[in-house]
């Protein structure tokens with residue numbers, strides 16, 4: 001085909017189908033290159049001139065008017081001699097005769113055709129999805145529908161927690177609706193954000209009053225004439241006056257497909273943006289190029305440039321695909337993401353967190369080049385990273401300071417001591433407790449304080465979240481000069497953080513941190529998701545702090561606690577059913593014998609904890625073994641748990657000639673009360689019926705020794721590596737008191753001990769006096785501790801075996817993924 | 822190089838818990854597939870180079886797994902033990918295509934080190 005413009009011959013006819021962002025951008029580029037080459041006709045299905053679709057979100061939120069987002073008004077088309085047909089959808093392309101025919105019946109011939117039909121929102125085909133009140137978020141008509149609904153107030157449910165869904169949710173919230181976002185995955189915008197950034201975003205949206213439900217799978221949209229609710233697969237029903245579907249987009253390729261153009265996920269084009277018919281080009285979201293489709297404007301504009309050059313006669317311009325970056329347009333929420341940030345083979349993750357400013361940045365580097373980036377809270381360097389990513393810039397020279405951004409350098413690296421010295425006395429140092437510099441300095445000089453703990457005790461500065469600890473130390477150094485010896489550094493939890501267990505726990509309480517990603521963000525973890533030291537500890541601390549509310553993270557549990565059995569050296573498991581207080585029965589023993597036969601269990605052993613251990617069970621058999629044991633009334637013995645293990649008992653007054661009290665019965669009561677609890681380390685109890693102490697109660701975490709006049713409670717014993725005999729805590733007169741003391745003691749241990757610290761080292765660290773003060777001297781405090789223990793128990797006394805035996809929990813843990821070969 | 826490997830689809834990324842692992846039984850023994858917090862997928866022989874512990878049962882953190890038996894830390898990409906420990910778990914090429922996890926079993930490389938007793 002001839003490619004040279006010759007003004008004397010009649011002009012070629014160019015028809016554009018789709019009056020949207022890509023089509024019209026192509027015309028703008030074409031007019032700049034070859035203003036007179038074509039007679040141009042544009043068909044647009046929408047009744048409007050070309051507008052900036054991405055600004056529909058600000059229009060919805062009331063930050064812009066439609067007039068402000070029009071890109072090219074009708075006068076522009078006129079001035080350029082373009083015939084614009086709005087509100088007229090093209091229905092047919094006749095390639096043989098080179099014409100298009102629109103809904104109105106109008107037929108227009110073309111020499112070159114440009115298809116730029118964009119895409120349509122995916123409407124998931126659940127029952128009720130066609131009811132009035134269900135909208136997508138694509139064009140001005142959708143925005144008008146939403147604004148109309150919002151004017152009446154009421155409730156909106158947005159299905160889809162991606163870019164579009166969240167912008168819709170924010171807009172509707174700003175307009176006064178009650179908004180819930182349903183998202184199938186557990187991370188919002190999971191294609192653009194990693195878990196940390198996703199969690200921050202979620203909190204911000206929740207702070208703005210938007211409800212976010214993740215893992216939410218829509219089953220049905222309920223309503224008669226109009227939507228009234230959305231029902232989830234788990235049965236939950238959310239009342240709704242408006243439902244916005246924002247679960248994805250589908251390229252509009254029907255027109256091209258009907259005309260016989262090659263189509264895959266979109267209309268297929270080559271690097272010249274030409275379809276399988278050389279007379280027809282296509283750009284925008286409707287195309288598939290090198291197997292990719294796009295849903296952002298930047299790549300479409302690159303396509304438009306190439307298509308325009310080709311239409312203007314170039315035989316060289318090519319489009320080779322785009323790397324994209326994303327920003328969320330919710331005012332006050334800065335989110336940026338680009339490239340591949342999944343990390344992985346030979347990749348290095350550089351993570352920066354500044355909790356005080358709510359900043360999270362992660363740059364993924366591979367072979368000295370940036371592969372991807374996720375930024376939250378501070379996105380000003382997004383463009384810089386993105387440019388280096390696209391250019392494949394070597395980052396080795398700036399590697400060490402890369403994460404601090406482009407402007408990092410001389411000034412940014414100011415001396416922290418000088419910075420604190422320069423602060424006025426009125427400057428607030430501790431945000432949690434509102435303590436300013438002057439107060440701290442005065443306390444140091446007047447009260448003669450010499451270390452951090454004393455400053456904490458006297459001023460409360462750094463006593464909550466601890467993020468000002470560094471500054472308080474600077475103040476000590478500035479005030480005391482050489483007189484400040486520095487802090488005897490307590491050991492940090494692990495290599496992921498500088499904070500100690502105690503600091504982390506304090507922060508969880510003070511800052512109301514409710515998830516592991518939350519803790520890692522606010523306390524500035526150095527790794528993306530921690531390690532095998534900190535994750536189980538954090539999981540425990542959160543579980544203890546937020547009973548009933550915190551959802552246990554099985555991925556942060558050691559295998560034994562994850563699958564509720566003990567792993568053995570050959571990868572098989574051992575199974576220990578609970579025998580309350582060491583009691584069993586013919587029925588239980590028979591069931592155990594049957595299970596042993598049925599599953600060919602190689603070893604059966606009586607444990608040191610007065611119960612029976614079945615060794616060598618194959619992992620796949622665990623659910624079936626449990627089902628059989630459950631059927632005989634037996635539950636997990638938690639022989640694997642950092643939790644209550646056993647309550648050993650002796651015979652007691654029921655049979656023994658020396659027995660003073662019913663030690664067996666009391667042991668059963670104690671075990672019924674305490675089983676299922678999660679504790680910093682394992683806990684073992686025992687009850688002996690007399691001071692002969694056959695249950696070895698005085699080397700247990702808590703041991704009861706019965707005497708004629710009542711019960712002696714002994715605490716902090718250990719029979720393990722370092723044998724420690726218990727200390728006597730108190731003597732009480734009734735069983736009820738034993739139970740109350742036990743609950744209170746368990747809870748004090750749960751709240752105060754560090755993860756993996758048993759009661760013996762805990763007691764030695766805090767002192768017996770401390771424990772007596774809390775439990776013996778303070779009756780009210782004791783009752784409160786016991787109440788907290790029982791409250792947390794109300795959430796933890798479900799047999800983990802039963803849940804897994806019937807396949808309702810963690811089924812994937814027990815079956816291989818596949819068998820090949 | 823990729824062309825010479827034949828890829829076998831063994832399941833989808835969603836089948837593997839994030840920060841977790843699933844096992845595929847093969848003629849080379851069990852292969853553990855790991856999915857990291859950022860959805861990267863790796864495949865290692867399910868045998869720790871230390872004493873044969875099942876790595877699939879470990880805690881996954883970053884692109885590493887901690888063996889459940891004696892807490893060696895293994896790099897998921899290379900199979901190498903991290904830090905002072907010496908040894909390498911067998912590994913197998915793996916890729917994800919449209920959410921499907923595919924193993925290049927023919928290119929399986931056995932591990933070395935340790936006193937594995939299977």
Ligand code: SRM
Pocket residue numbers: 566567568574576605606607608609610611612613639645646684699700717718719720721722758
């Ligand atoms: C099965 C059993 C030995 C037996 O055949 O008798 C046993 C077996 C194990 N003990 Fe024990 N201990 C068993 C009673 C004890 C006792 C005796 C007792 O409870 O009266 C003690 C000393 C008492 C104490 O804890 O103070 C005991 C002190 C330990 C210790 C040292 C704890 C310490 O604080 O020093 C460990 C190591 C640890 O927990 O870190 C340990 C660890 C283990 C582990 C979990 C080793 C491991 O990590 O794999 C063994 C798991 C076996 C399994 O797969 O079932 N086991 N272990 C006993 C199970 C009791 C039960 O019914 O649940």
Ligand SMILES: Cc1cc2nc3c(=O)[nH]c(=O)nc-3n(C[C@H](O)[C@H](O)[C@H](O)COP(=O)(O)OP(=O)(O)OC[C@H]3O[C@@H](n4cnc5c(N)ncnc54)[C@H](O)[C@@H]3O)c2cc1C
Pocket residue numbers: 017018019020021022023043044045046053054055056057088089090091116117118119137138139164167252255283284285286294295296297298300327329
């Ligand atoms: C609310 C919202 C926010 C967004 N935010 C961003 C953002 O922040 N950043 C970003 O990069 N991208 C964003 N996008 C995506 C961006 O708007 C699209 O990528 C871009 O508009 C696609 O351009 P297009 O020309 O391919 O399709 P469109 O702009 O949709 O244009 C296609 C036009 O063709 C018309 N049409 C379809 N079929 C026919 C037919 N048979 N006959 C006649 N006309 C037809 C359609 O009515 C439509 O007007 C957003 C999109 C939405 C909806």
Ligand code: SF4
Pocket residue numbers: none
């Ligand atoms: S004493 Fe306990 S930990 Fe040691 S071998 Fe025996 S059961 Fe295992």
Ligand code: FES
Pocket residue numbers: 869870871872873874888889890891892893
């Ligand atoms: S077998 Fe893995 S650490 Fe020992």
